[in-house]
Amino acid sequence: MEEAxxxxxxxxxxxxxxxxxxxxxxxxxxxxxxxxRETVKKYIQYATQSIVRYVTSRISTLLAICILQSF
Structure with missing residues (x-):
């Protein structure tokens, strides 16, 4: 999250x-x-979307690593 x-x-x-x-x-x-105020609202919306994309794009990699480590 911090990296995002x-x-x-x-x-x-x-x-x-x-x-x-x-x-x-x-x-x-x-x-x-x-x-x-509208610019701030948009900045926060864009930032939230970017953070969600960043985190979700890495979830599958993290899950794969966890699964592989359990074997």
């Missing part, structure tokens, strides 16, 4: 972290980042 977050574009990463880790609302993030 590190790979986000800087603005998306900052908006996502402020929202998810610090619990800030879109309007608070918009003011802090000097962006519109």
């Amino acid at each position: 977050i590190r790979q986000l574009p800087a603005q998306q990463q900052k908006a996502w972290l402020l929202s998810r880790r610090q619990g800030k609302k879109y309007q608070e993030i918009a003011q802090e980042m000097e962006l519109s």
Whole structure:
């Protein structure tokens, strides 16, 4: 998960972290980042989609490793 977050574009990463880790609302993030609320909303949506894609693309590899290690 941390690697997925590190790979986000800087603005998306900052908006996502402020929202998810610090619990800030879109309007608070918009003011802090000097962006519109809608831009913040989109950044967080894009970041979440990217994180989900990153994690799901690696799940099958991790499962395969776990299965192979159990033999």
